[in-house]
Amino acid sequence: MGEESVDRSEGFGERLLGVLLDRARLLPPQLIAPLIAEEVARIGGRDVSILLQDYAQELLVPLPGKKLHVGQPEPIIDSPAGRAFLRGHAVEVPQTPSGVRMYLPLLDGSDTVGVMALTLNVIGDDDRRLLSRLSGLVADMLVTKGAYTDQFFQARRREPMSVSAEIQWSLLPPTSMSVPQVEVAGILEPAYRVAGDSFDYALNDNILHAAVIDAMGHGLDAATMATVAIGAYRHARRVFVSLAEKYALMDDAISRQFGPDHFVTAQLMHVNIATGELELVNAGHPAPLLIRDGRVVQQLESATTLPVGFGGEEPRIREHTLQQGDRVLCYTDGIIEEHVNGGEQFGEERLIRCVNRLRDEPSQGLRADLRRLSHSLKRERSGRTTDDATLFMIEWHGGAADHLAVLD
Template sequence: MRTGARSARESFGEMLLGGLLDHAHALPPDHVGPIVAGTVALIGGREVRILLQDYGQRNLVPLAGDGLKDGEPLPIDGSEAGRCFLTARPVEVPSADGTRVHVPLLDGGDQAGVLAVTLDTIDDDRRLLRRIAGVLADVLQTKNGYTDLFFRTRRGEAMSVAAEIQWSLLPPLAMTMSRVAVAGVLEPAYDVAGDSFDYALNGDVLHLAMIDAMGHGLDAATMATVAIGAYRHARRTSVELSEIYLFMDRAIAEQFAPDHFVTAQMLRLDTGTGRLQWVNAGHPAPMLIRGHRVVRRLNSPTTLPVGFGGAQPQVSETVLEPGDRILCFTDGLIEEHQSGQEEFGEDQLIDWIHRLDRADRGVRAVARDLSHTLRRARGETTTDDATLVLVEWHG
C-alpha cells in the first residue's frame, strides 16, 4: 500500500479508537457490545461476537446486545475461538464469504474472552482489530465493577452463595508480565467455598498467597474472606512473610472458635533476581518445575495452620532459574475421600504435569488443562475444593 493510503487508513483507525475512548467512561454496561459492533462495522466487520469465558473455564459464552451475533456457547477445547483464547494469539479462518478473525481480549495478561469478526479482507485491519479488542478488554474490566451483566453472561450454571463470595474476592485468574506470569484455577467453580488465592505485583516483587479454610459452605467462605483480608492488609504494610503469617493467625484466632483454622501458603518472588521465599502452613509442598519436569518439592519446616497460635515461622528460600515454574495447590487436588475411591495422589499429579507442561504452552493453558484433567480423573466429582496456582519466572 502507498504511504499516503496507509497514513489515511491509520488516521481513520485513530478516529475510530478515539471515538470509542472518548465515550468509554460514560458508556452504560449494556451499550458496550452494541458500540463495539458499530465500530467494527465501520471497517466492514460483520457477525460480531464478544465471547466471554465462563466461570468453569470450559466455554466461551456470547454477550447479548444489539448488533451482536447470538448463538450457543463455544467450547474452549476444539473450537477456533477456543484456540485463540488458549494461545492468546489471533486466529484467522478463511471462508467462502471472507475471513473469520478471532482476537483475544487481553487485560494485563488476563483474558476475558475473544472478539470474533468476519471481514471481506483483512490486510490493513489486523492492528486496528487488536487495538479495538484491547480497548474492549479494558472497558469490560472497568464496567464489571458496577454491573451484573457480564457476571450473568459468564455464569454457566447456578452458583452457591459461598462461591459468589469467593469469586468476589479473587484477583484476575491470570497475569502475564515481562518477568513473571501467574495463573490460577478453582474447582468446583460454582460451589467453591473455603479455597482462595491472592497475588500482587509491587515493583519487582510478586506476592502470592493460597488458603484453604476448614469446612464447607458459608462458614468456610467467611473464614476465607477474613484470611484473605488479613493477608492483604499485612502485605500492604510491607512486612516480612513471617509477620504476615502472625497477623493472619491472630485475625482468625480472634474471630473464630479455637478449633477453626485455615491452611495457608505465602510466597514472595523477586522478579529481578529469581529469589523465592515462602512459608507453608499446612499445605502440600509446592513443586518446582524446571525444563517442564518436576525436579523437586519445595519442602519447608513445619508451621501450624493459621488460627492455631503457631510460633513465628522460619522462612524458606531458593533461587529460581529463568523459565522455572512453581505449582502451588490445595490438598483437594490430590485427595479424594468419596467412599470406594482412592486418593488421586501426588505421583499422578506429577505424571500429568509431565504430559501437559510443554515449552509452547503458557501457564494459563497449563493450569486450566491440569485442573480439568485431574477433575476428569476423579470422575468429575470431588468432596473438597481443589485449587492450583502456577507461577513462571521468565528471568
Template sequence: MTTGGRRASGENVPDRTQSFGEEVLGTLLDRAHVLPPHRIGPIVADAVGKLGGRDISVLLQDYGQWLLVPLRSDGLVAGDPQSIDESHAGQAFLDTRPVEVSLADGVRVHVPLLDGGDQVGVMSVTLERVDDDARRLLRRIACVVADLLVTKHGYTDLFFLSRRREPMSVAAEIQWSLLPPLAMIMPRVAVAGVLEPAYDVAGDSFDYALNDDMLHVAMIDAMGHGLSAAVMATVAIGAYRHARRSSISLSEIYFFMDRAVADQFGPDHFVTAQMMRLDTATGRLRWVNAGHPAPLLIRGDQVVSRLDSPTTLPVGFGGEKPVISERTLKPGDRILCFTDGLIEQHEPGEQPFGEHQLIDWVNRVASVRTSPRAMSRSLSHALRDARGGRTTDDATILLIEWLGSSETDPTAP
C-alpha cells in the same frame, strides 16, 4: 501560518489532523467513560463496522473454563457457546494471538481480548479481506473492548450472568468476588489459577500482587465446607492483603493472619496457608508454609522437586514463628501450588488420589509447553477427569512462572 506541516520560520510542527484509525478508536474512547454496560455492543459494532466488519461477537470465558459464551447485547451476534478446546475462537483465547479463518464470503478473525496480561475473552468479526491495517486496528479495538469489560464489570451483573453456566452457591459467589484476575502475564512473571468446583467452591482462595519487581502470592484453604469456610477464607485473605500492604515480613504476615482468624472464629478453626515473595528481577523465591501441601517445582517439562520447607501450624492455631525458606529459580521455572482437595479425593474404602498421581499428570501436561493460563486450565481439567469427575472437596491450583529478566524487558531501567 503553516504550510505542509512546517511554520514559515522552518520550525517542524507535528501533524495533529485526525486519521481514520484515530477516529475509530477516538469515538470508542470518547463514549466509553459514560457508557452504560449494556450499551457496549452497539459502540463495538459501530467501531468494527467502520472497518467493514460484520457478524460481530464478544465471547467471555465461563467460570468453569470450558466455554466461550457470547455476550448478549444489541449490535452483537449471540449464537451458541463455543468450546475453548475445539474452536477457532478458543484457539485465539488460549494462544493469546489472532486466528484467521477463510470463509466463502470473507475472513473470520478471532482476536483475544487482553487486559493486563489476562485473557478476558475473544472478539470475533468477519471482514471481506484482511490486511495489516485491519489487523492493527482490530487489535487496538480489542484492547479498548477488554478495558471496557473490566472497568464496567465492577458495577453490573451483566457479564457475570453471561459467564455463569450453572447455579452458583452463596459460598462460591463470595469466593469469586474475592479473587484477583485468574491470570496475569507480564514480561518477567506469569500467574494463573483455577478454582474447582467453580460453582460450589467454598474454602479455597488465592491472592497475588505485583508491586515493583516483587510478586506477592498467597494460597489458602479454610477448614470446612460451604458458607462458613467461605467467610473464614474471606477473613484470611483480607488479613493477608492488609498485612502485605503494610510492608511487613512474611513471618509477621503469618502472625497477623493467625490473630485475625483466631479472634473471629475461636481456637477450633484454622486455615492452611502458603505465602510467597518472588523477586522478578533475580528469581529469588522466599516463602513460609503454614500446614499447606508443599508446592512442586517444574523445570522444563517435568516436576524436579517438591519445595519442602519447615512448616508452622495453620493460621488460627497460634503456631511458632515460621521459618522463611528460600530458593533461586531459573528462567522458565514454574511453581505449582495446590490445595489438599486435589490429592485427598477418594471414595469410601479407596486410596486417595495422591501426590504421585498428581506429579504424573503434571508431567504429562507440562510436556506440551503452553502458556501458564493454558497449562493450569488443562491440568485442572485433566485431574478432574482422572478423578472420575468427582470433587468432594475444593481442588484449587495456582501456577507461577518466572520468565527471567532481560535487557530487552520493557520493565528494565
C-alpha cells in the same frame, strides 16, 4: 460502502478509537455492544460476537446484546476462539464462500477476559493493527463497566452458583497475569460451589507476593473464614511487612474472629522476579511442586508451621532459587485427598504423573497448560470434585521490562 473505499489508515483508526474513548466515560453497560458493532461496521466488519470465559474455564459464552451476533458457546480447547483466548494472539479463519472470520483476544492488562469475533470480506495489515487496538479498548471497557452491572457475570454462568462461591469469586484477583519476567495462573474447583479455597497475588516492584489458602469446613463458614484470611493477607501486604509478619497478622485475625477450633492452611510466597529468589512459608499446606523442563524435580519443603489461627510461633522462612523457565505449582488438599478406585486417595504420586504428562504435548503457555492439567486431573478422578480443589502456578522468566516504558 465498497470494501475498497473503506479508510483503514492510522489516522482514521485514531479517530475511530477516539470516539470509543470519548464516550466510554458516560456509556451505560448495555450500550457497549451496539457501539462496538457500529465501530466494526465502519471498517466493513459484520457479525460481531463478544465471547466471555465461563467460571469453570471450559467455554467461551456469547454476551447477549443489541447488534451482537449471539451463537453457541465455543470450547476453549480445540476451537479458533479458544486458540485466540489461550495464546493471546488473533486467529483468522477463511469463510465459505468468501470472507475471513477474525478472533481477537480481549486482553485486560495481561489477563484475557474473552474474545471478540467478527467477519471481514478481506483483511490486511491495517485491519489487523486497528482491530488489535480496538479489542484492547473493548476489554478495558468490559472490565470497567462490569463493575457497574451484573449482566457480564450472568452471561458467564452455566449453572447456579452457591452463595459461598459468589463470595470467593468476588475476592479473587484476575485468574492470570503475564509480564515479561513472570506469569501466574489459577483455577478454582468446583467453580460454582467453591467455599474455603482461594488465592491472591500482587506484583509490587520486583516482588511477586502470592498466597494460596484453604479454610477448614464447607459452605458459608469456610467462605467467611477465607474472606477474613485474604483480607488480613492483603492488609499485611499493603503495609509492607515481612513474610513472617504476614503469617502473624493472618493468624491473629483468624484466632480473634473464630476462636481456637478454627484454622486456615496457607502458603505464602515472595518471588523476586529479577533474581528468581523465592521465600516460602508453608502453614499446614501440601508442599508446592517445582517443575523444571516439564518434570517435577522436587517438593519445595519448608520448616513446619502451624496453620493460620492456631497461634503458632514465628515461622522459619525457607529460601529457594529458581532457574529461568521454572514453574512452581501450588495446590490445596482437595486435589490429592479425593477418593478414587473404591476408596483409595488420589495422592501426590498421581498428581506428579499428571504434571509430567504435560510434556507429551507442546506447551501453549502457562494458562493453557494449567487448564490442561486441571482437565487431566478431573478425568483421573472420574470427574469428581467433592472438596474444594485449587491449582495456582507461577512461571519465572527473569530479565527486565524497562524497554516497555521507552517510546520508540
